[in-house]
Structure formats: structure tokens, C-alpha cells
Amino acid sequence: MKNGAENLCRILENAKLNPENVKRDDYISWEEYFMAVTIATSHRSKDPATQVGCVLVNEDNHIVGAGYNGFPNGISDDEYPWGKQSENPLETKYTYVVHAEMNAIMNATARQLKNCRLYTTRFPCNECAKLVIQARIGEIIYLDDKEEQWQSQAARKMFNTARIPTRKYQKTGRKIVIEL
Numbered sequence: 482m483k484n485g486a487e488n489l490c491r492i493l494e495n496a497k498l499n500p501e502n503v504k505r506d507d508y509i510s511w512e513e514y515f516m517a518v519t520i521a522t523s524h525r526s527k528d529p530a531t532q533v534g535c536v537l538v539n540e541d542n543h544i545v546g547a548g549y550n551g552f553p554n555g556i557s558d559d560e561y562p563w564g565k566q567s568e569n570p571l572e573t574k575y576t577y578v579v580h581a582e583m584n585a586i587m588n589a590t591a592r593q594l595k596n597c598r599l600y601t602t603r604f605p606c607n608e609c610a611k612l613v614i615q616a617r618i619g620e621i622i623y624l625d626d627k628e629e630q631w632q633s634q635a636a637r638k639m640f641n642t643a644r645i646p647t648r649k650y651q652k653t654g655r656k657i658v659i660e661l
């Protein structure tokens with residue numbers, strides 16, 4: 482305890498004598514950083530209605546995978562349909578699109594995703610939930626839930642049974658402006 486107080490005094494003294502030696506204190510937190518990367522990733526999606534981003538983070542806070550919703554490799558974004566409604570399932574995006582979570586898992590640089598955290602802009606659907614559980618991912622952090630959708634309800638039910646915690650990202654109000 483005494484050492485802690487002495488250290489603090491030294492830091493404050495140093496800050497007074499050499500203000501330029503002191504680290505900045507307005508850096509973003511890990512949580513803000515990972516959600517910012519997740520949101521940025523969603524901007525790669527070509528889906529005109531819903532852009533989803535997903536990032537996988539290991540226990541060392543390293544990003545080991547990222548993905549967004551899009552058609553499979555080699556499937557043309559211009560020739561396949563992006564529409565939602567048609568009597569013919571061959572004419573809607575749902576038949577073809579790979580979900581952001583699936584892409585993040587498939588693209589991961591690590592084979593072992595056990596205990597990774599999954600950041601996503603949208604609560605995973607039931608199909609993604611199955612993959613997440615099989616990959617032994619440890620926690621889900623999401624920006625928006627889709628509580629009204631049965632796919633999200635089924636996913637939540639499976640996460641609860643599999644004891645995978647989920648939590649809504651708490652916005653901090655921090656803004657970062659990126660000029661591209």
C-alpha cells in the first residue's frame with residue numbers, strides 16, 4: 482500500500498516537472514476499440530439493407546478474425562440478388578449470403594477459438610449460434626439485439642443452455658472521426 486502511494490506521488494511529481502513525459506489519458510478502452518473495429522468491418526458489406534460486422538478477440542486481446550455479411554468467394558455481388566422478398570427463394574439474398582459471424586470464424590487466423598470474445602454489431606442468429614458454440618467461443622458482445630426475431634430467440638436459448646454469456650455493448654458516447 483505504501484509503495485502504491487509512493488508510486489502515485491512519483492507519477493504526480495513527474496507530471497508536474499515534465500508534463501510532456503506523461504501518457505495521454507483520452508485513449509479509447511479495449512471495449513471501445515474492438516467495437517469500433519467491428520463497426521468499421523460492417524462497412525465492407527454490400528448488403529443494401531443490413532450491414533453486419535464481427536470480430537473475434539483472443540484472451541491476449543489480439544484480433545484473430547473479422548468478417549462481414551456477404552456472398553461466398555467467387556459469387557458475384559452484382560449478379561446475385563440483394564433483395565429480401567420473392568416467392569422464389571432463388572431470388573433472395575438469404576439463400577446465398579454468408580453471415581458476418583460465419584465469415585469471422587472461417588477467416589480466423591487461429592484454429593483454436595476457445596474462450597475468444599465475439600464482438601458483433603447484431604445479435605447472432607440461430608445458425609451462427611451453433612457455430613459459435615461448436616467453436617467454444619467464450620462470450621458474445623453485441624451492439625443491437627433482434628429480440629423480436631425467432632432466430633435471435635433460438636440463439637439466446639442455445640447460448641443460455643451452453644452457458645455462453647452474452648452482453649449488450651454499453652455505449653460510452655465517445656466519438657472517433659476517421660477521414661478516409
Ligand SMILES: O=c1ccn([C@H]2C[C@H](O)[C@@H](COP(=O)(O)O)O2)c(=O)[nH]1
Pocket residue numbers: 528530531532533549550551565574578579580581582603604605606607609
Ligand atoms: O447472425 C446474423 C444474421 C444476419 N446476418 C446478415 C444476413 C443478411 O445479409 C442480413 C439480414 O438481412 P435483413 O435485411 O436484416 O433481413 O444480416 C448476419 O450477418 N448475421
Ligand SMILES: [Zn+2]
Pocket residue numbers: 580581582605606607608609610
Ligand atoms: Zn447468422
